Amino acid sequence: NAGVTQTPKFQVLKTGQSMTLQCAQDMNHEYMSWYRQDPGMGLRLIHYSVGAGITDQGEVPNGYNVSRSTTEDFPLRLLSAAPSQTSVYFCASSPRRRETQYFGPGTRLLVL
Amino acid sequence: AQSVTQLDSQVPVFEEAPVELRCNYSSSVSVYLFWYVQYPNQGLQLLLKYLSGSTLVKGINGFEAEFNKSQTSFHLRKPSVHISDTAEYFCAVTGQGAQKLVFGQGTRLTINP
Numbered sequence: 001n002a003g004v005t006q007t008p009k010f011q012v013l014k015t016g017q018s019m020t021l022q023c024a025q026d027m028n029h030e031y032m033s034w035y036r037q038d039p040g041m042g043l044r045l046i047h048y049s050v051g052a053g054i055t056d057q058g059e060v061p062n063g064y065n066v067s068r069s070t071t072e073d074f075p076l077r078l079l080s081a082a083p084s085q086t087s088v089y090f091c092a093s094s095p096r097r098r099e100t101q102y103f104g105p106g107t108r109l110l111v112l
Numbered sequence: 113a114q115s116v117t118q119l120d121s122q123v124p125v126f127e128e129a130p131v132e133l134r135c136n137y138s139s140s141v142s143v144y145l146f147w148y149v150q151y152p153n154q155g156l157q158l159l160l161k162y163l164s165g166s167t168l169v170k171g172i173n174g175f176e177a178e179f180n181k182s183q184t185s186f187h188l189r190k191p192s193v194h195i196s197d198t199a200e201y202f203c204a205v206t207g208q209g210a211q212k213l214v215f216g217q218g219t220r221l222t223i224n225p
Binding site for chain 1: 118121144146148154155156157158161163202206212213214215216217218
């Protein structure tokens with residue numbers, strides 16, 4: 001049981017490049033979410049999903065896309081990277097909304 | 113909508129001293145409250161949660177928190193801290209009918225020997 005896995009661990013992009021951050025969980029959780037963590041700002045919700053085929057926007061969705069074709073996977077796509085997207089990105093999953101969220105180890109992204 | 117305010121961005125304490133990390137929330141509906149801990153260069157893990165019932169909640173590593181509805185607070189306490197408690201602590205809230213978990217800005221706990 002690997003829990004929540006994220007790849008890559010580190011990534012450097014140039015402004016304008018696109019990329020996908022991968023997130024997978026093997027706990028059959030319905031609820032998955034993406035957060036970004038910036039100093040002094042806590043964790044801010046980017047997008048979330050309450051089940052396969054259902055996604056919705058969080059607090060800071062601009063510049064990011066998500067899809068949920070399977071229960072296990074919830075990739076986050078950066079369409080055209082900007083320096084303001086330099087951050088640490090965390091994926092999390094939980095059985096239901098009120099339950100404990102299980103976090104992945106994070107992806108550190110630097111956009112030059 | 114829910115919101116969370118962690119009143120201290122940094123809290124330095126000496127080893128074996130007690131500590132309290134403060135968290136206030138706002139919500140127009142019934143709330144569910146969480147404390148998460150993030151050790152250096154790691155993801156977050158749950159310390160404790162309040163869903164209903166007893167207002168005093170005990171968590172892992174000797175931490176506890178008290179839900180105070182009249183004060184809209186959920187402060188985290190530990191009677192005696194250890195060097196290994198050095199971490200960042202996040203308070204989070206969701207509400208009945210809400211889909212999102214909202215996090216506070218975090219409190220960095222530093223333990224001095």
